[in-house]
Amino acid sequence: MEYHRLSNGLKVVISPDHTVPTATIGVYYGIGFRIEPKDRTGFAHLFEHMMFQGSKNLGKAEFIGLVNANGGQLNGSTRFDFTNYYEAVPSSATETFLWAEADRMRGLDITQDNLTNQQGVVKNEVKVNVLNQPYGGFPWLDLPQLANTNWYNAHNFYGDLKEIDAATLPEVQQFFKDFYAPNNAVLVVAGDVEPAQVMGWVNRYFGTIPASPGLKFPDISEPRQTQEKRSAKTDPLAPQPALAWAYHVPPKNTPEWTAMRLIDLMLIQGADSRLARVLVNEKGYTGNVAGGINWPLGSAYDYNGPMLWSAFLIHGSEVTDDAILADIDGVVKDLQDNLVSPDELARAKIKARSELYDAVGDGYRFGLVNLLASFALFEDDPGRINKLDDEIAKVTPELIRKTAREYLRPTNRTVITLKPGAAPAAAPAAQ
Structure with a gap:
């Protein structure tokens, strides 16, 4: 390169x-x-x-x-x-x-x-x-x-x-x-x-295209979230209720960010992930839990600024949002209280490497181009593509727990519940 x-x-x-x-x-x-x-x-x-x-x-x-x-x-x-x-x-x-x-x-x-x-x-x-x-x-x-x-x-x-x-x-x-x-x-x-x-x-x-003299960028920083945010919406076209939640992730290129990348893989990516086991296989709330960092608009690597780890599921009307959130909280609390096993962490690292290799190895090279361009554009270092393996390898169970405690805390969470059906009619104006 x-x-x-x-x-x-x-x-x-x-x-x-x-x-x-x-x-x-x-x-x-x-x-x-x-x-x-x-x-x-x-x-x-x-x-x-x-x-x-x-x-x-x-x-x-x-x-x-x-x-x-x-x-x-x-x-x-x-x-x-x-x-x-x-x-x-x-x-x-x-x-x-x-x-x-x-x-x-x-x-x-x-x-x-x-x-x-x-x-x-x-x-x-x-x-x-x-x-x-x-x-x-x-x-x-x-x-x-x-x-x-x-x-x-x-x-x-x-x-x-x-x-x-x-x-x-x-x-x-x-x-x-x-x-x-x-x-x-x-x-x-x-x-x-x-x-x-x-x-x-x-x-x-x-070479002869002139540079822009007016390149100015606004402040895009986000303050630390200190209180859970909740909202509800009604979707007249939706056949079933849905639930979505998100947490702000650590700053990019920090050890905690790499740990959060592995937490994403352990919690939500694949049938063996913790939330899939609990919410899909054990409780049967939903057929699928989807989400990730910078989901669904890009990868965990191709952004520059504050970002969310977000997730989403569609569920039956017989289960309440609070019941689902309680089970999510149980999964998160275990990650915050206990050290992840070496085997589970090793599987997450294999997943991370596999996703990376899939991206750079696609036949049209779009994944490779995307990573090289993102690292050059945001970090002036396209060679960082060769450092990702080492960053992943350095994550320890202790860093996973530390990151979960800070970034998966309830006060860093945003929750939106979606109800199906027509929105309720507005109350009549007082006479």
């Missing part, structure tokens, strides 16, 4: 792999929905769509057509702390797609027609994925808004329909100038490539 930085600030990671004649190119911009403008919720996601509307030398949809013509795959996404664009193509087309990515970094075709069109697309996405879906937005939209106190961590990042409509062309143009710039981006090229040749192309196509 090679790591470079251009004079305009662009970070470049090259990871050669000659086993398959393909290359995966990823461009990650350090702007996610966490720090989108106030009163413009959904703005970062809207802009992700704008990046496919054409640039100086590639008209509308021509970027996608170019990938398809080369038999490749592509996608983009908006996450808490980045927006990314990536494509897997034959390695012989690497130069073409470096040119294409540079073309849209250099300047988009930001027109009112394109903006209006994509506002409609994004609003339809919100309606289909959230407003008209049972359990839509629950709990992945709801929990951060309740658990966090800083607006940047606590707003509706999918977007309020009125605020999506309110976005203006000058705002979109300024957003592009501020954040879609080389000094706020990482370029990753992984696959059947020669690093020296790739750097020649990168310098040619990206």
